[in-house]
Amino acid sequence: MSDVADRVKKIVVEHLGVEEDKVVENASFIDDLGADSLDTVELVMAFEEEFGIEIPDDAAETIQSFGDAVKFITEAA
Amino acid sequence: MRRVVVTGLGMVSPLGDGVDVTWSRLLDGQSGAGPITKFDASHLGTTYACEVPRGEGEGDFNADAYMPPKEQRKIDDFILYGVAAADQAIADSGWVPESDDDRFRTGVMIGSGIGGLNSIADTAVLLKEKGPRRVSPFFIPGALINLVSGQVSIKYGLKGPNHAVVTACSTGAHAIGDAARLIALDDADVMVAGGAESPISEIGVAGFNACKALSTKRADDPTKASRPWDADRDGFVMGEGAGVVVLEEYEHAKARGAKIYAEILGYGLSGDAHHITAPPPNHEGAERAMRAAVKRAGIAPSEIDYVNAHGTSTMADTIELGAVERVLGDAASECSMSSTKSAIGHLLGAAGAVEAIFCILAIRDQVAPPTLNLENVDCEHTIDLIGPEKRERKIETVLSNSFGFGGTNASLIMGKVR
Numbered sequence: 001m002s003d004v005a006d007r008v009k010k011i012v013v014e015h016l017g018v019e020e021d022k023v024v025e026n027a028s029f030i031d032d033l034g035a036d037s038l039d040t041v042e043l044v045m046a047f048e049e050e051f052g053i054e055i056p057d058d059a060a061e062t063i064q065s066f067g068d069a070v071k072f073i074t075e076a077a
Numbered sequence: 078m079r080r081v082v083v084t085g086l087g088m089v090s091p092l093g094d095g096v097d098v099t100w101s102r103l104l105d106g107q108s109g110a111g112p113i114t115k116f117d118a119s120h121l122g123t124t125y126a127c128e129v130p131r132g133e134g135e136g137d138f139n140a141d142a143y144m145p146p147k148e149q150r151k152i153d154d155f156i157l158y159g160v161a162a163a164d165q166a167i168a169d170s171g172w173v174p175e176s177d178d179d180r181f182r183t184g185v186m187i188g189s190g191i192g193g194l195n196s197i198a199d200t201a202v203l204l205k206e207k208g209p210r211r212v213s214p215f216f217i218p219g220a221l222i223n224l225v226s227g228q229v230s231i232k233y234g235l236k237g238p239n240h241a242v243v244t245a246c247s248t249g250a251h252a253i254g255d256a257a258r259l260i261a262l263d264d265a266d267v268m269v270a271g272g273a274e275s276p277i278s279e280i281g282v283a284g285f286n287a288c289k290a291l292s293t294k295r296a297d298d299p300t301k302a303s304r305p306w307d308a309d310r311d312g313f314v315m316g317e318g319a320g321v322v323v324l325e326e327y328e329h330a331k332a333r334g335a336k337i338y339a340e341i342l343g344y345g346l347s348g349d350a351h352h353i354t355a356p357p358p359n360h361e362g363a364e365r366a367m368r369a370a371v372k373r374a375g376i377a378p379s380e381i382d383y384v385n386a387h388g389t390s391t392m393a394d395t396i397e398l399g400a401v402e403r404v405l406g407d408a409a410s411e412c413s414m415s416s417t418k419s420a421i422g423h424l425l426g427a428a429g430a431v432e433a434i435f436c437i438l439a440i441r442d443q444v445a446p447p448t449l450n451l452e453n454v455d456c457e458h459t460i461d462l463i464g465p466e467k468r469e470r471k472i473e474t475v476l477s478n479s480f481g482f483g484g485t486n487a488s489l490i491m492g493k494v495r
Contacts, residue, residue, distance in 0.1 A: 017147035038214040045211065054210075 085170025190426025193220025345369025388416025
């Protein structure tokens with residue numbers, strides 16, 4: 001697994017309080033990992049902070065799963 | 078009007094987590110005061126406070142026992158304390174709403190004097206340093222005062238009246254009084270009511286220091302700092318925590334065989350219309366609040382056995398004492414009074430609720446808690462002022478006073494169920 005994926009997974013585990021093995025490629029933050037809409041806003045903020053990038057609101061709406069996040073950040077960073 | 082009784086108690090205090098540990102340490106004469114450990118306070122005018130002991134030791138408050146760490150991160154401490162005290166009170170009451178109608182008839186009214194002061198201060202700094210995109214989506218719902226009531230209602234599915242009192246240091250007493258009225262007027266059968274506060278922060282201490290309200294001279298021994306009515310008092314000692322009670326309509330409580338601690342007999346409110354932080358010289362506003370509570374209770378003032386004073390360890394202590402004695406009249410010498418702020422400090426918006434619980438326990442155990450550090454009383458008095466030792470005596474009817482900035486006064490009278 002890439003460095004980006006590891007760092008994203010760490011953030012997801014910390015913020016959502018989920019087991020690491022639940023954070024898989026197609027795991028949806030809301031449907032599978034118990035996040036609500038405010039949690040997803042906070043997750044995106046944490047990604048921005050960790051990777052020093054800006055994720056515009058319209059892009060943030062497309063980041064629904066762990067895989068989405070890793071893909072977006074890999075391309076943006 | 079319908080009768081209202083107390084069927085559950087919950088508390089997080091500077092003397093520990095829970096009603097039993099706090100009460101036994103209070104009667105034992107222990108103090109919750111010490112140097113501030115939450116942050117570096119060395120540059121502030123006051124360096125000590127009554128902090129809730131946190132950890133895993135005996136009687137310590139272990140936040141993880143009440144809420145997962147990921148949820149704690151999203152809220153200010155006053156919400157955490159309020160939810161914990163509500164958990165305890167609801168468990169103690171044994172009330173489990175099972176039908177929709179039960180849930181619609183059970184409400185929450187837990188207030189706070191200031192709310193998420195520390196969260197607001199931290200977020201303001203973050204906003205300035207890193208800009209608006211770094212402000213957490215949990216900032217607002219983690220700082221709003223009514224979010225204790227909101228969190229408790231969500232956790233337990235309580236769909237009745239959902240409300241929060243904000244009357245500075247009268248909050249806890251107003252919340253219990255107002256919630257009791259909702260039950261008396263048939264808007265609910267059960268109310269989870271009280272107050273929560275977490276003001277011990279750099280901005281909180283600096284703010285109250287600026288008002289010249291806090292004790293500043295006892296850094297050498299903070300346990301001696303809170304000394305209501307004592308000639309050497311120099312301001313209040315800030316405390317934190319929460320007190321929550323379960324209030325219930327009398328027949329509802331009896332029908333389910335609930336343990337009944339006491340009855341809410343009277344509740345009186347008044348305004349001083351005088352000054353933003355100081356009471357008037359004779360505190361006639363306090364006197365009117367007490368008289369209104371006595372009238373509502375339908376008792377003679379001479380029936381009051383114990384008064385838990387507002388008694389903050391400020392100049393206002395003796396003014397309150399004068400007002401209490403005017404209400405009691407010739408019966409003052411038969412009545413005992415103490416200030417438990419001497420041991421736990423001033424919990425601001427939680428104070429009235431925590432102190433109402435002490436009053437209820439005084440009725441249960443027939444013992445009045447002490448006033449620590451009361452060595453040289455600063456005024457003439459005929460009332461029995463309780464010093465550093467608890468007082469065992471007949472206690473059937475009690476009065477609890479709470480007064481707040483803005484000139485807001487609340488008095489509660491509670492008694493044995495007859």
